[in-house]
Amino acid sequence: MEEKKSAWERLQLVHTKGRPTIRDYIPLVFTDFYEMHGDRLYGDDKAIIGGIARLNNQPVTIIAEVKGRDINENKTCNFAMPHPEGYRKALRLAKQAEKFHRPIICFIDTPGAYCGVSAEERGQGEAIAKNIAEFMTLRTPIISIVLGEGGSGGALALGVCDELAMLENAQYSVLSPRGFATILWKDASREQEASEIMMITAEDMVRLGVAETIIEEPLGGAHNDLDKISENIKEYLSHKIPEKCKKDIDELLKARYTKFRKIGEFTE
Amino acid sequence: MFEDFFNVVKKRFNDGNDEEVKETVKCPRCQSSIMLSRYEELHRVCPNCNYHGRLSAQERIQITFDKESFREFDSKMQSLNPLSFPDYDSKQAELRESTGLNDAIVTGTALIKGSPAVVGIMDSRYMMGSMGSVVGEKITRAFEYATENNLPVIMFTASGGARMQEGIVSLMQMAKTSGAVKLHSDNGGLYITVMTDPTTGGVTASFASLGDIIIAEPKVLIGFAGRRVIEGTIKQRLPDDFQLAEFMHEKGFVDMIVERKKMRSVLSHLLKLHGYCPETKEV
Numbered sequence: 001m002e003e004k005k006s007a008w009e010r011l012q013l014v015h016t017k018g019r020p021t022i023r024d025y026i027p028l029v030f031t032d033f034y035e036m037h038g039d040r041l042y043g044d045d046k047a048i049i050g051g052i053a054r055l056n057n058q059p060v061t062i063i064a065e066v067k068g069r070d071i072n073e074n075k076t077c078n079f080a081m082p083h084p085e086g087y088r089k090a091l092r093l094a095k096q097a098e099k100f101h102r103p104i105i106c107f108i109d110t111p112g113a114y115c116g117v118s119a120e121e122r123g124q125g126e127a128i129a130k131n132i133a134e135f136m137t138l139r140t141p142i143i144s145i146v147l148g149e150g151g152s153g154g155a156l157a158l159g160v161c162d163e164l165a166m167l168e169n170a171q172y173s174v175l176s177p178r179g180f181a182t183i184l185w186k187d188a189s190r191e192q193e194a195s196e197i198m199m200i201t202a203e204d205m206v207r208l209g210v211a212e213t214i215i216e217e218p219l220g221g222a223h224n225d226l227d228k229i230s231e232n233i234k235e236y237l238s239h240k241i242p243e244k245c246k247k248d249i250d251e252l253l254k255a256r257y258t259k260f261r262k263i264g265e266f267t268e
Numbered sequence: 269m270f271e272d273f274f275n276v277v278k279k280r281f282n283d284g285n286d287e288e289v290k291e292t293v294k295c296p297r298c299q300s301s302i303m304l305s306r307y308e309e310l311h312r313v314c315p316n317c318n319y320h321g322r323l324s325a326q327e328r329i330q331i332t333f334d335k336e337s338f339r340e341f342d343s344k345m346q347s348l349n350p351l352s353f354p355d356y357d358s359k360q361a362e363l364r365e366s367t368g369l370n371d372a373i374v375t376g377t378a379l380i381k382g383s384p385a386v387v388g389i390m391d392s393r394y395m396m397g398s399m400g401s402v403v404g405e406k407i408t409r410a411f412e413y414a415t416e417n418n419l420p421v422i423m424f425t426a427s428g429g430a431r432m433q434e435g436i437v438s439l440m441q442m443a444k445t446s447g448a449v450k451l452h453s454d455n456g457g458l459y460i461t462v463m464t465d466p467t468t469g470g471v472t473a474s475f476a477s478l479g480d481i482i483i484a485e486p487k488v489l490i491g492f493a494g495r496r497v498i499e500g501t502i503k504q505r506l507p508d509d510f511q512l513a514e515f516m517h518e519k520g521f522v523d524m525i526v527e528r529k530k531m532r533s534v535l536s537h538l539l540k541l542h543g544y545c546p547e548t549k550e551v
Contacts, residue, residue: 120511128473133453133478210440264441265347
Protein backbone atom coordinates (compact mmCIF):
# COMPACT_ATOMS: atom_id res chain seq x y z
CA MET A 1 0.00 0.00 0.00
CA GLU A 2 1.35 3.35 -1.06
CA GLU A 3 1.76 6.05 1.54
CA LYS A 4 -0.90 8.76 1.30
CA LYS A 5 0.25 11.75 -0.65
CA SER A 6 -0.09 15.30 0.62
CA ALA A 7 -2.61 17.66 -0.95
CA TRP A 8 0.24 19.47 -2.66
CA GLU A 9 1.74 16.28 -4.13
CA ARG A 10 -1.66 15.28 -5.43
CA LEU A 11 -2.16 18.70 -6.94
CA GLN A 12 1.04 18.20 -8.91
CA LEU A 13 -0.17 14.76 -9.99
CA VAL A 14 -3.47 16.11 -11.23
CA HIS A 15 -1.55 18.55 -13.41
CA THR A 16 0.89 15.94 -14.70
CA LYS A 17 1.00 15.74 -18.45
CA GLY A 18 -0.50 12.43 -19.44
CA ARG A 19 -3.11 12.32 -16.70
CA PRO A 20 -6.05 10.59 -18.39
CA THR A 21 -9.01 12.73 -19.44
CA ILE A 22 -12.61 11.81 -20.14
CA ARG A 23 -11.72 11.12 -23.77
CA ASP A 24 -9.42 8.33 -22.57
CA TYR A 25 -12.01 6.88 -20.23
CA ILE A 26 -15.12 6.80 -22.42
CA PRO A 27 -13.99 3.97 -24.78
CA LEU A 28 -12.78 1.89 -21.84
CA VAL A 29 -15.75 2.34 -19.52
CA PHE A 30 -18.67 2.63 -21.96
CA THR A 31 -19.81 1.25 -25.32
CA ASP A 32 -21.91 2.76 -28.12
CA PHE A 33 -21.11 6.37 -27.19
CA TYR A 34 -23.01 8.89 -29.30
CA GLU A 35 -22.00 12.47 -28.67
CA MET A 36 -24.72 15.13 -28.73
CA HIS A 37 -23.99 18.75 -29.47
CA GLY A 38 -25.27 22.19 -28.55
CA ASP A 39 -27.50 23.91 -26.05
CA ARG A 40 -30.18 24.78 -28.70
CA LEU A 41 -29.85 28.40 -27.61
CA TYR A 42 -26.48 29.68 -28.64
CA GLY A 43 -23.82 27.15 -29.56
CA ASP A 44 -21.83 24.05 -28.76
CA ASP A 45 -19.27 24.43 -26.00
CA LYS A 46 -16.39 22.01 -26.48
CA ALA A 47 -15.39 22.30 -22.81
CA ILE A 48 -18.28 19.99 -21.95
CA ILE A 49 -19.10 16.88 -23.91
CA GLY A 50 -22.25 14.91 -23.50
CA GLY A 51 -24.12 12.07 -25.04
CA ILE A 52 -25.66 8.64 -24.71
CA ALA A 53 -23.78 5.39 -24.17
CA ARG A 54 -24.14 2.00 -22.59
CA LEU A 55 -22.70 1.05 -19.25
CA ASN A 56 -22.61 -2.73 -19.47
CA ASN A 57 -25.96 -3.06 -21.21
CA GLN A 58 -27.78 -0.14 -19.73
CA PRO A 59 -28.25 3.14 -21.61
CA VAL A 60 -26.90 6.09 -19.64
CA THR A 61 -26.33 9.80 -20.26
CA ILE A 62 -22.76 11.03 -19.90
CA ILE A 63 -21.93 14.68 -19.22
CA ALA A 64 -18.28 15.57 -18.80
CA GLU A 65 -15.85 18.43 -18.58
CA VAL A 66 -13.05 17.91 -21.06
CA LYS A 67 -9.40 18.61 -20.50
CA GLY A 68 -7.10 18.62 -23.49
CA ARG A 69 -4.27 16.12 -23.79
CA ASP A 70 -2.16 18.57 -25.75
CA ILE A 71 -2.17 22.25 -26.60
CA ASN A 72 -4.41 21.81 -29.64
CA GLU A 73 -7.03 19.87 -27.73
CA ASN A 74 -6.77 22.42 -24.96
CA LYS A 75 -7.39 25.27 -27.36
CA THR A 76 -10.50 23.53 -28.63
CA CYS A 77 -11.87 22.73 -25.19
CA ASN A 78 -10.75 26.03 -23.63
CA PHE A 79 -8.69 24.21 -20.96
CA ALA A 80 -11.91 22.67 -19.62
CA MET A 81 -13.34 26.04 -18.63
CA PRO A 82 -16.96 26.03 -19.82
CA HIS A 83 -19.00 28.98 -21.04
CA PRO A 84 -22.69 29.30 -20.14
CA GLU A 85 -23.68 27.34 -23.27
CA GLY A 86 -21.70 24.39 -21.92
CA TYR A 87 -23.74 24.30 -18.74
CA ARG A 88 -26.92 24.79 -20.74
CA LYS A 89 -26.00 21.87 -22.99
CA ALA A 90 -25.44 19.81 -19.86
CA LEU A 91 -28.88 20.74 -18.57
CA ARG A 92 -30.52 19.95 -21.91
CA LEU A 93 -28.96 16.48 -21.93
CA ALA A 94 -29.86 15.96 -18.28
CA LYS A 95 -33.51 16.77 -18.99
CA GLN A 96 -33.39 14.39 -21.94
CA ALA A 97 -32.04 11.69 -19.63
CA GLU A 98 -34.87 12.34 -17.19
CA LYS A 99 -37.43 12.04 -19.99
CA PHE A 100 -36.07 8.70 -21.17
CA HIS A 101 -35.39 7.36 -17.68
CA ARG A 102 -31.65 7.11 -18.16
CA PRO A 103 -29.33 7.57 -15.20
CA ILE A 104 -26.85 10.43 -15.54
CA ILE A 105 -23.12 10.14 -14.98
CA CYS A 106 -21.22 13.43 -14.67
CA PHE A 107 -17.45 13.65 -14.86
CA ILE A 108 -15.96 16.75 -13.25
CA ASP A 109 -12.56 17.98 -14.40
CA THR A 110 -12.27 21.76 -14.55
CA PRO A 111 -10.21 24.60 -13.11
CA GLY A 112 -13.52 26.50 -12.98
CA ALA A 113 -16.09 28.22 -15.14
CA TYR A 114 -14.55 30.52 -17.76
CA CYS A 115 -13.97 34.08 -16.55
CA GLY A 116 -14.38 36.32 -19.57
CA VAL A 117 -16.50 39.00 -21.17
CA SER A 118 -18.47 36.60 -23.37
CA ALA A 119 -19.23 34.34 -20.41
CA GLU A 120 -20.52 37.28 -18.36
CA GLU A 121 -22.60 38.61 -21.26
CA ARG A 122 -24.29 35.25 -21.69
CA GLY A 123 -24.97 34.80 -17.99
CA GLN A 124 -22.36 32.52 -16.45
CA GLY A 125 -23.88 32.97 -13.01
CA GLU A 126 -27.41 32.24 -14.18
CA ALA A 127 -26.31 29.14 -16.11
CA ILE A 128 -24.54 27.61 -13.12
CA ALA A 129 -27.33 28.53 -10.70
CA LYS A 130 -29.93 26.96 -12.96
CA ASN A 131 -28.01 23.69 -13.26
CA ILE A 132 -27.55 23.45 -9.51
CA ALA A 133 -31.24 24.04 -8.84
CA GLU A 134 -32.53 21.80 -11.65
CA PHE A 135 -30.19 18.89 -10.94
CA MET A 136 -31.50 18.88 -7.37
CA THR A 137 -34.91 17.67 -8.53
CA LEU A 138 -34.15 15.70 -11.72
CA ARG A 139 -36.19 12.52 -11.47
CA THR A 140 -33.42 10.15 -12.46
CA PRO A 141 -30.32 8.92 -10.59
CA ILE A 142 -27.20 11.10 -10.89
CA ILE A 143 -23.65 10.01 -10.05
CA SER A 144 -20.76 12.46 -10.30
CA ILE A 145 -17.08 11.60 -10.38
CA VAL A 146 -14.27 14.12 -9.92
CA LEU A 147 -11.49 12.97 -12.26
CA GLY A 148 -8.85 15.58 -11.52
CA GLU A 149 -9.69 19.18 -10.75
CA GLY A 150 -13.01 20.10 -9.21
CA GLY A 151 -12.82 23.86 -9.37
CA SER A 152 -15.50 25.98 -7.77
CA GLY A 153 -18.98 26.68 -9.16
CA GLY A 154 -17.82 25.37 -12.52
CA ALA A 155 -17.52 21.95 -10.90
CA LEU A 156 -20.65 22.20 -8.79
CA ALA A 157 -22.70 22.82 -11.94
CA LEU A 158 -22.16 19.10 -12.66
CA GLY A 159 -21.87 18.17 -8.99
CA VAL A 160 -25.41 18.06 -7.64
CA CYS A 161 -25.90 14.31 -7.48
CA ASP A 162 -27.02 11.32 -5.43
CA GLU A 163 -23.46 10.28 -4.84
CA LEU A 164 -20.10 11.86 -5.52
CA ALA A 165 -16.95 9.81 -6.05
CA MET A 166 -13.42 11.20 -6.12
CA LEU A 167 -10.49 9.62 -7.89
CA GLU A 168 -7.89 9.11 -5.19
CA ASN A 169 -5.72 12.08 -6.21
CA ALA A 170 -8.50 14.36 -7.40
CA GLN A 171 -9.29 17.61 -5.62
CA TYR A 172 -12.43 19.60 -5.06
CA SER A 173 -12.23 23.19 -3.89
CA VAL A 174 -13.97 26.54 -3.62
CA LEU A 175 -11.25 27.96 -5.86
CA SER A 176 -7.72 27.01 -6.81
CA PRO A 177 -5.13 27.09 -4.00
CA ARG A 178 -3.35 29.75 -6.02
CA GLY A 179 -6.46 31.92 -6.17
CA PHE A 180 -7.08 31.27 -2.49
CA ALA A 181 -3.58 32.44 -1.56
CA THR A 182 -3.97 35.50 -3.78
CA ILE A 183 -7.29 36.55 -2.28
CA LEU A 184 -6.63 35.80 1.38
CA TRP A 185 -2.93 36.47 1.68
CA LYS A 186 -2.34 38.66 -1.39
CA ASP A 187 0.50 36.29 -2.21
CA ALA A 188 0.16 33.67 -4.95
CA SER A 189 3.47 32.10 -3.97
CA ARG A 190 1.85 30.68 -0.82
CA GLU A 191 -0.06 28.25 -3.07
CA GLN A 192 1.37 25.15 -1.39
CA GLU A 193 0.45 26.36 2.09
CA ALA A 194 -3.07 27.10 0.79
CA SER A 195 -3.42 23.63 -0.69
CA GLU A 196 -2.59 22.06 2.67
CA ILE A 197 -5.01 24.18 4.69
CA MET A 198 -7.97 24.24 2.30
CA MET A 199 -9.08 20.60 2.72
CA ILE A 200 -9.27 19.65 -0.93
CA THR A 201 -8.38 15.95 -0.97
CA ALA A 202 -10.64 12.97 -1.53
CA GLU A 203 -10.42 12.03 2.16
CA ASP A 204 -11.38 15.57 3.16
CA MET A 205 -14.44 15.38 0.90
CA VAL A 206 -15.59 12.12 2.49
CA ARG A 207 -15.06 13.51 5.98
CA LEU A 208 -17.01 16.69 5.20
CA GLY A 209 -19.91 14.75 3.64
CA VAL A 210 -19.26 16.13 0.15
CA ALA A 211 -18.20 12.77 -1.35
CA GLU A 212 -19.17 9.20 -0.52
CA THR A 213 -16.54 7.13 -2.31
CA ILE A 214 -12.86 7.24 -3.22
CA ILE A 215 -11.84 5.39 -6.37
CA GLU A 216 -8.36 4.01 -5.98
CA GLU A 217 -5.73 5.02 -8.52
CA PRO A 218 -2.89 2.77 -9.69
CA LEU A 219 0.46 3.14 -7.96
CA GLY A 220 1.91 6.57 -8.72
CA GLY A 221 -1.32 7.91 -10.20
CA ALA A 222 -3.94 7.32 -12.90
CA HIS A 223 -1.53 8.02 -15.76
CA ASN A 224 0.54 4.95 -14.86
CA ASP A 225 -2.14 2.44 -15.78
CA LEU A 226 -5.10 3.67 -17.84
CA ASP A 227 -6.65 0.19 -18.08
CA LYS A 228 -6.60 -0.28 -14.35
CA ILE A 229 -8.09 3.11 -13.45
CA SER A 230 -10.77 2.69 -16.13
CA GLU A 231 -11.60 -0.71 -14.68
CA ASN A 232 -11.90 0.82 -11.20
CA ILE A 233 -14.24 3.53 -12.50
CA LYS A 234 -16.32 0.96 -14.36
CA GLU A 235 -16.52 -1.30 -11.34
CA TYR A 236 -17.73 1.58 -9.17
CA LEU A 237 -20.38 2.61 -11.68
CA SER A 238 -21.49 -0.96 -12.38
CA HIS A 239 -22.21 -1.35 -8.70
CA LYS A 240 -23.61 2.12 -7.99
CA ILE A 241 -25.90 2.74 -10.98
CA PRO A 242 -28.09 -0.37 -10.51
CA GLU A 243 -28.21 0.34 -6.77
CA LYS A 244 -29.55 3.86 -7.34
CA CYS A 245 -31.92 2.75 -10.13
CA LYS A 246 -33.60 0.30 -7.76
CA LYS A 247 -34.45 3.03 -5.28
CA ASP A 248 -37.83 4.73 -5.17
CA ILE A 249 -37.32 8.04 -6.99
CA ASP A 250 -38.98 10.18 -4.28
CA GLU A 251 -36.74 8.61 -1.65
CA LEU A 252 -33.75 9.24 -3.86
CA LEU A 253 -34.66 12.93 -4.27
CA LYS A 254 -35.19 13.33 -0.55
CA ALA A 255 -31.76 11.83 0.10
CA ARG A 256 -30.18 14.04 -2.58
CA TYR A 257 -31.60 17.17 -0.94
CA THR A 258 -30.52 16.02 2.51
CA LYS A 259 -26.98 15.25 1.34
CA PHE A 260 -26.42 18.96 0.65
CA ARG A 261 -28.87 20.24 3.28
CA LYS A 262 -26.76 18.99 6.15
CA ILE A 263 -23.43 20.53 5.07
CA GLY A 264 -22.47 23.56 7.16
CA GLU A 265 -20.85 24.19 10.53
CA PHE A 266 -22.49 26.63 12.93
CA THR A 267 -23.79 27.10 16.46
CA GLU A 268 -26.95 28.80 17.67
CA MET B 269 -14.50 41.88 -6.47
CA PHE B 270 -13.68 43.94 -3.43
CA GLU B 271 -12.52 47.21 -4.95
CA ASP B 272 -15.79 49.06 -4.81
CA PHE B 273 -16.14 49.42 -1.08
CA PHE B 274 -17.74 52.78 -0.64
CA ASN B 275 -15.09 54.87 0.94
CA VAL B 276 -15.92 57.58 3.33
CA VAL B 277 -13.32 60.28 3.03
CA LYS B 278 -12.85 62.75 5.81
CA LYS B 279 -11.89 66.12 4.46
CA ARG B 280 -10.88 69.17 6.35
CA PHE B 281 -12.14 72.19 4.48
CA ASN B 282 -9.75 75.04 4.63
CA ASP B 283 -12.38 77.71 5.07
CA GLY B 284 -10.71 79.61 7.86
CA ASN B 285 -12.37 77.58 10.58
CA ASP B 286 -10.00 74.82 11.62
CA GLU B 287 -12.55 73.31 13.99
CA GLU B 288 -15.09 72.61 11.27
CA VAL B 289 -14.72 69.15 9.83
CA LYS B 290 -17.03 68.19 7.02
CA GLU B 291 -17.28 64.59 6.02
CA THR B 292 -17.70 63.76 2.39
CA VAL B 293 -17.99 60.52 0.49
CA LYS B 294 -16.68 59.78 -2.94
CA CYS B 295 -19.03 57.98 -5.32
CA PRO B 296 -17.28 54.85 -6.65
CA ARG B 297 -19.07 55.19 -9.99
CA CYS B 298 -18.75 58.87 -10.96
CA GLN B 299 -16.05 59.85 -8.43
CA SER B 300 -17.92 62.99 -7.39
CA SER B 301 -17.70 64.15 -3.80
CA ILE B 302 -20.92 64.28 -1.83
CA MET B 303 -21.51 65.69 1.63
CA LEU B 304 -22.09 62.74 3.93
CA SER B 305 -25.16 64.35 5.48
CA ARG B 306 -26.72 64.88 2.03
CA TYR B 307 -25.82 61.36 1.00
CA GLU B 308 -27.48 59.88 4.06
CA GLU B 309 -30.55 62.01 3.52
CA LEU B 310 -30.80 60.43 0.06
CA HIS B 311 -30.50 56.95 1.59
CA ARG B 312 -27.05 56.57 0.08
CA VAL B 313 -27.91 57.34 -3.54
CA CYS B 314 -25.44 59.46 -5.48
CA PRO B 315 -27.21 62.71 -6.50
CA ASN B 316 -24.90 63.03 -9.47
CA CYS B 317 -24.99 59.62 -11.22
CA ASN B 318 -27.76 57.77 -9.34
CA TYR B 319 -25.47 54.96 -8.14
CA HIS B 320 -27.26 53.18 -5.32
CA GLY B 321 -24.73 52.75 -2.52
CA ARG B 322 -24.49 50.03 0.09
CA LEU B 323 -26.87 49.96 3.02
CA SER B 324 -26.61 48.07 6.27
CA ALA B 325 -29.25 45.38 6.77
CA GLN B 326 -30.78 47.56 9.48
CA GLU B 327 -31.09 50.58 7.17
CA ARG B 328 -32.61 48.40 4.46
CA ILE B 329 -35.18 47.00 6.87
CA GLN B 330 -36.15 50.51 7.98
CA ILE B 331 -36.74 51.91 4.51
CA THR B 332 -38.38 48.83 2.99
CA PHE B 333 -40.73 47.15 5.44
CA ASP B 334 -43.72 48.32 7.44
CA LYS B 335 -42.72 49.90 10.70
CA GLU B 336 -41.83 47.34 13.38
CA SER B 337 -43.11 44.46 11.24
CA PHE B 338 -39.77 42.66 10.91
CA ARG B 339 -39.44 39.44 12.95
CA GLU B 340 -35.98 37.97 12.81
CA PHE B 341 -35.12 34.27 12.38
CA ASP B 342 -32.01 32.58 13.75
CA SER B 343 -30.52 35.79 15.13
CA LYS B 344 -27.99 33.93 17.29
CA MET B 345 -26.56 31.64 14.64
CA GLN B 346 -22.78 31.89 14.35
CA SER B 347 -20.27 30.16 12.14
CA LEU B 348 -17.74 27.60 13.30
CA ASN B 349 -14.37 27.32 11.64
CA PRO B 350 -14.47 24.19 9.44
CA LEU B 351 -10.93 24.61 8.05
CA SER B 352 -9.53 25.87 11.39
CA PHE B 353 -8.48 28.82 9.28
CA PRO B 354 -6.09 31.09 11.19
CA ASP B 355 -7.62 34.37 12.40
CA TYR B 356 -11.10 33.48 11.11
CA ASP B 357 -12.56 33.35 14.63
CA SER B 358 -10.92 36.58 15.76
CA LYS B 359 -11.88 38.40 12.58
CA GLN B 360 -15.49 37.37 13.10
CA ALA B 361 -15.40 38.44 16.74
CA GLU B 362 -14.23 41.89 15.64
CA LEU B 363 -16.92 42.16 13.00
CA ARG B 364 -19.65 41.10 15.41
CA GLU B 365 -18.51 43.88 17.65
CA SER B 366 -18.26 46.57 14.97
CA THR B 367 -21.40 45.71 12.95
CA GLY B 368 -23.70 44.23 15.58
CA LEU B 369 -24.32 41.36 13.15
CA ASN B 370 -23.65 37.66 13.68
CA ASP B 371 -22.98 37.03 9.99
CA ALA B 372 -23.56 38.53 6.56
CA ILE B 373 -27.33 38.04 6.37
CA VAL B 374 -30.41 38.86 8.40
CA THR B 375 -33.53 36.80 7.66
CA GLY B 376 -37.08 36.87 8.95
CA THR B 377 -40.64 37.81 8.11
CA ALA B 378 -41.89 41.30 7.38
CA LEU B 379 -44.85 43.19 5.95
CA ILE B 380 -44.67 45.40 2.89
CA LYS B 381 -47.70 47.71 2.80
CA GLY B 382 -49.44 45.00 4.75
CA SER B 383 -48.44 42.03 2.56
CA PRO B 384 -46.41 39.41 4.41
CA ALA B 385 -43.18 37.97 3.04
CA VAL B 386 -40.16 36.00 4.14
CA VAL B 387 -37.17 38.26 3.64
CA GLY B 388 -33.39 38.07 3.63
CA ILE B 389 -31.10 41.08 3.66
CA MET B 390 -27.39 40.65 3.08
CA ASP B 391 -24.94 43.10 4.61
CA SER B 392 -21.67 43.62 2.79
CA ARG B 393 -19.95 45.07 5.86
CA TYR B 394 -19.62 41.53 7.21
CA MET B 395 -16.79 39.84 5.29
CA MET B 396 -17.99 41.31 2.00
CA GLY B 397 -21.33 39.58 2.38
CA SER B 398 -19.65 36.30 1.59
CA MET B 399 -21.64 33.07 1.89
CA GLY B 400 -20.46 30.51 4.40
CA SER B 401 -22.30 28.06 6.65
CA VAL B 402 -24.47 30.66 8.40
CA VAL B 403 -25.56 32.56 5.29
CA GLY B 404 -26.31 29.22 3.59
CA GLU B 405 -28.24 27.79 6.52
CA LYS B 406 -30.27 30.93 7.19
CA ILE B 407 -31.29 31.28 3.54
CA THR B 408 -32.19 27.60 3.35
CA ARG B 409 -34.32 27.80 6.50
CA ALA B 410 -36.00 30.97 5.23
CA PHE B 411 -37.04 29.24 2.00
CA GLU B 412 -38.15 26.11 3.86
CA TYR B 413 -40.27 28.26 6.20
CA ALA B 414 -41.77 30.08 3.21
CA THR B 415 -42.57 26.77 1.50
CA GLU B 416 -44.30 25.38 4.59
CA ASN B 417 -46.30 28.54 5.11
CA ASN B 418 -47.02 29.40 1.46
CA LEU B 419 -45.25 32.72 1.70
CA PRO B 420 -43.31 34.65 -0.95
CA VAL B 421 -39.59 35.29 -0.48
CA ILE B 422 -37.71 38.53 -1.15
CA MET B 423 -33.91 38.40 -1.03
CA PHE B 424 -31.76 41.53 -1.04
CA THR B 425 -28.42 40.23 -2.25
CA ALA B 426 -25.02 41.84 -1.61
CA SER B 427 -22.03 39.57 -1.74
CA GLY B 428 -18.50 39.09 -2.95
CA GLY B 429 -19.26 35.37 -3.37
CA ALA B 430 -18.24 32.29 -1.42
CA ARG B 431 -16.66 32.59 2.05
CA MET B 432 -13.09 31.51 1.22
CA GLN B 433 -12.25 30.83 4.87
CA GLU B 434 -14.79 27.98 4.90
CA GLY B 435 -13.42 26.30 1.78
CA ILE B 436 -15.51 23.60 0.17
CA VAL B 437 -18.15 23.95 2.90
CA SER B 438 -18.94 27.40 1.52
CA LEU B 439 -19.17 26.06 -2.05
CA MET B 440 -21.75 23.52 -0.89
CA GLN B 441 -23.95 26.34 0.43
CA MET B 442 -24.64 27.17 -3.21
CA ALA B 443 -26.22 23.75 -3.67
CA LYS B 444 -28.03 23.88 -0.35
CA THR B 445 -29.65 27.28 -0.93
CA SER B 446 -30.47 26.59 -4.59
CA GLY B 447 -32.11 23.31 -3.61
CA ALA B 448 -34.35 25.11 -1.11
CA VAL B 449 -35.23 27.76 -3.73
CA LYS B 450 -36.17 24.98 -6.18
CA LEU B 451 -38.52 23.27 -3.71
CA HIS B 452 -40.14 26.64 -2.88
CA SER B 453 -40.57 27.30 -6.60
CA ASP B 454 -41.99 23.82 -7.31
CA ASN B 455 -44.51 24.50 -4.56
CA GLY B 456 -45.71 27.57 -6.47
CA GLY B 457 -44.05 30.16 -4.27
CA LEU B 458 -43.04 33.58 -5.56
CA TYR B 459 -39.38 34.55 -5.18
CA ILE B 460 -38.17 38.07 -5.90
CA THR B 461 -34.45 38.83 -5.94
CA VAL B 462 -33.34 42.42 -5.38
CA MET B 463 -29.71 42.65 -6.45
CA THR B 464 -27.86 45.37 -4.59
CA ASP B 465 -24.22 46.38 -4.65
CA PRO B 466 -22.35 44.09 -5.21
CA THR B 467 -23.90 40.76 -6.27
CA THR B 468 -21.11 38.53 -7.51
CA GLY B 469 -19.44 35.11 -7.51
CA GLY B 470 -21.07 32.13 -5.84
CA VAL B 471 -24.13 34.13 -4.80
CA THR B 472 -24.80 35.18 -8.41
CA ALA B 473 -24.18 31.55 -9.40
CA SER B 474 -26.79 30.25 -6.97
CA PHE B 475 -29.87 31.63 -5.20
CA ALA B 476 -29.52 35.24 -6.43
CA SER B 477 -30.04 34.28 -10.08
CA LEU B 478 -33.01 32.02 -9.38
CA GLY B 479 -35.68 34.63 -8.68
CA ASP B 480 -38.94 34.47 -10.60
CA ILE B 481 -38.46 38.22 -10.83
CA ILE B 482 -35.02 39.78 -10.67
CA ILE B 483 -34.82 43.45 -9.72
CA ALA B 484 -31.60 45.45 -9.49
CA GLU B 485 -30.83 48.83 -8.02
CA PRO B 486 -29.29 51.37 -10.44
CA LYS B 487 -25.57 51.17 -11.19
CA VAL B 488 -24.86 48.28 -8.82
CA LEU B 489 -22.25 45.67 -9.70
CA ILE B 490 -23.64 42.30 -10.85
CA GLY B 491 -21.53 39.49 -12.23
CA PHE B 492 -19.98 36.09 -11.79
CA ALA B 493 -16.26 36.63 -12.21
CA GLY B 494 -14.45 39.56 -10.68
CA ARG B 495 -13.58 42.42 -12.97
CA ARG B 496 -9.85 42.17 -12.24
CA VAL B 497 -9.86 38.43 -12.89
CA ILE B 498 -11.39 39.02 -16.32
CA GLU B 499 -9.01 41.88 -17.08
CA GLY B 500 -6.18 39.54 -16.15
CA THR B 501 -7.49 36.89 -18.54
CA ILE B 502 -8.10 39.14 -21.53
CA LYS B 503 -5.19 41.54 -20.83
CA GLN B 504 -7.22 44.66 -21.47
CA ARG B 505 -9.23 47.18 -19.52
CA LEU B 506 -12.97 46.61 -19.44
CA PRO B 507 -15.46 49.42 -20.19
CA ASP B 508 -16.74 51.27 -17.11
CA ASP B 509 -20.30 50.01 -17.49
CA PHE B 510 -19.26 46.35 -17.69
CA GLN B 511 -21.21 44.25 -15.13
CA LEU B 512 -23.34 47.14 -13.94
CA ALA B 513 -27.06 46.55 -13.41
CA GLU B 514 -27.85 48.34 -16.68
CA PHE B 515 -25.47 46.02 -18.57
CA MET B 516 -27.08 42.92 -17.07
CA HIS B 517 -30.52 44.35 -17.84
CA GLU B 518 -29.47 44.90 -21.46
CA LYS B 519 -28.14 41.33 -21.65
CA GLY B 520 -31.41 39.93 -20.34
CA PHE B 521 -30.51 38.83 -16.83
CA VAL B 522 -32.38 41.50 -14.88
CA ASP B 523 -36.12 42.14 -15.25
CA MET B 524 -36.18 45.69 -14.02
CA ILE B 525 -34.06 48.38 -12.50
CA VAL B 526 -35.85 50.01 -9.61
CA GLU B 527 -34.79 53.06 -7.64
CA ARG B 528 -34.57 52.75 -3.90
CA LYS B 529 -37.29 55.32 -3.29
CA LYS B 530 -39.74 53.28 -5.38
CA MET B 531 -38.69 49.82 -4.14
CA ARG B 532 -41.30 49.48 -1.41
CA SER B 533 -44.13 50.37 -3.71
CA VAL B 534 -42.91 48.11 -6.56
CA LEU B 535 -42.46 45.14 -4.22
CA SER B 536 -45.88 45.70 -2.71
CA HIS B 537 -47.49 45.75 -6.17
CA LEU B 538 -45.67 42.61 -7.28
CA LEU B 539 -46.75 40.75 -4.14
CA LYS B 540 -50.35 41.77 -4.69
CA LEU B 541 -50.21 40.81 -8.39
CA HIS B 542 -49.32 37.32 -7.21
CA GLY B 543 -52.22 37.19 -4.79
CA TYR B 544 -50.30 37.88 -1.60
CA CYS B 545 -52.66 40.40 -0.09
CA PRO B 546 -52.41 42.55 3.01
CA GLU B 547 -53.10 40.72 6.25
CA THR B 548 -53.40 43.83 8.29
CA LYS B 549 -53.85 47.50 7.63
CA GLU B 550 -50.68 49.25 6.66
CA VAL B 551 -48.89 50.87 9.56
